[in-house]
Amino acid sequence: MARSLVVAVAQLGPIQKSEPRALAVGRMIGLLERAHARGAGFVVFPELALTTFFPRHYHADRAEADVWFEQTMPSAETAPLFARARQLGMGFHLGYAELARAPDAAGQMRTRHFNTAILVGPEGDVFLKYRKVHLPGHAEFDPRRAVQHLEKRYFEVGDLGFPVIRAPLPGLDGVNLGMMICNDRRWPEAWRVLGLQSVELVALGYNTPSLNQEAGGFEAPHLRVFHSHLSIQAGCYQNACFAAAAAKAGVEDGCELFGHSIIVNPQGEIIAQASSWGDEVITADCDLDLCRLGRSTIFAFDRHRRPEAYGRITGQTGATDPPVWRRPGGDGGSSEK
Ligand code: CDT
Numbered sequence: 001m002a003r004s005l006v007v008a009v010a011q012l013g014p015i016q017k018s019e020p021r022a023l024a025v026g027r028m029i030g031l032l033e034r035a036h037a038r039g040a041g042f043v044v045f046p047e048l049a050l051t052t053f054f055p056r057h058y059h060a061d062r063a064e065a066d067v068w069f070e071q072t073m074p075s076a077e078t079a080p081l082f083a084r085a086r087q088l089g090m091g092f093h094l095g096y097a098e099l100a101r102a103p104d105a106a107g108q109m110r111t112r113h114f115n116t117a118i119l120v121g122p123e124g125d126v127f128l129k130y131r132k133v134h135l136p137g138h139a140e141f142d143p144r145r146a147v148q149h150l151e152k153r154y155f156e157v158g159d160l161g162f163p164v165i166r167a168p169l170p171g172l173d174g175v176n177l178g179m180m181i182c183n184d185r186r187w188p189e190a191w192r193v194l195g196l197q198s199v200e201l202v203a204l205g206y207n208t209p210s211l212n213q214e215a216g217g218f219e220a221p222h223l224r225v226f227h228s229h230l231s232i233q234a235g236c237y238q239n240a241c242f243a244a245a246a247a248k249a250g251v252e253d254g255c256e257l258f259g260h261s262i263i264v265n266p267q268g269e270i271i272a273q274a275s276s277w278g279d280e281v282i283t284a285d286c287d288l289d290l291c292r293l294g295r296s297t298i299f300a301f302d303r304h305r306r307p308e309a310y311g312r313i314t315g316q317t318g319a320t321d322p323p324v325w326r327r328p329g330g331d332g333g334s335s336e337k
Pocket residue numbers: 047136137149181182183184186206207208209212214
């Protein structure tokens with residue numbers, strides 16, 4: 001019998017700086033209900049779904065930015081979303097800014113800030129938490145940019161790795177679920193760590209501007225969408241999994257986010273795509289057993305991977321220069337550096 005799950009992506013249109021969380025949560029409940037009416041058992045909401053994408057705003061005093069963070073989850077404002085999902089028997093994925101009292105690497109209790117996402121089950125249990133690992137942007141105000149991207153200022157690098165959990169979703173005893181947040185999708189290492197845990201469905205939220213401010217805006221907007229889709233499609237194909245990628249879209253605080261939310265199958269094909277820049281639900285009926293083909297043939301990791309040749313992947317961060325070729329016996333000596 002097919003292991004079938006109707007997956008929904010709930011793309012959110014813009015959330016302006018002045019808009020309260022309650023407004024966003026009301027919109028999300030509306031999207032949840034639309035997804036339910038289409039038979040979905042699981043809904044993916046975007047990265048930092050409760051507020052505007054605040055890393056575009058500079059706070060000289062970092063503590064001022066704490067207004068964008070959630071100290072509890074569910075919070076008073078998000079409790080209605082949890083309650084409605086439970087009533088409808090639906091699971092969901094939610095991205096938010098997390099302010100936690102948690103021990104750091106040295107075991108010291110500290111106030112910590114993360115760009116976080118959770119997977120919530122149909123009975124309201126938090127199955128899994130993930131904290132964004134690849135934080136793009138910069139930590140200080142950059143006068144060359146028309147729009148800031150201060151994720152490195154407001155968040156710490158996630159400390160939970162890339163976990164996967166096998167958890168029940170409507171109609172299924174267990175689905176192997178994992179998460180990524182936005183920029184993570186561009187890094188094949190992240191996909192492979194999930195693939196090595198037999199992930200079947202990757203939930204992923206993003207806020208991606210149409211213009212690359214770092215490059216002075218010269219990167220064409222259609223290439224920004226292409227690179228996003230390329231990364232997700234390649235990740236799904238190479239790791240034999242589905243992905244449900246939910247964008248924030250439209251003009252938010254004067255900055256355009258490109259939307260183009262998608263659902264991708266293990267062949268790397270886009271099987272559903274948003275077409276608006278507003279609140280929109282897309283769904284796809286996902287037969288999770290389709291993950292088996294890639295996993296048992298070309299990407300049978302246990303038979304074909306060669307970790308002994310991959311040392312650089314975990315051994316270094318930046319790229320080194322290769323040795324310069326020199327003709328053997330010539331004046332230049334050997335080709336070794
Ligand atoms: N939110 C996020 O990670 N956005 C980045 C844009 C980076 S531009 C500094 C992304 O990779 O989509």
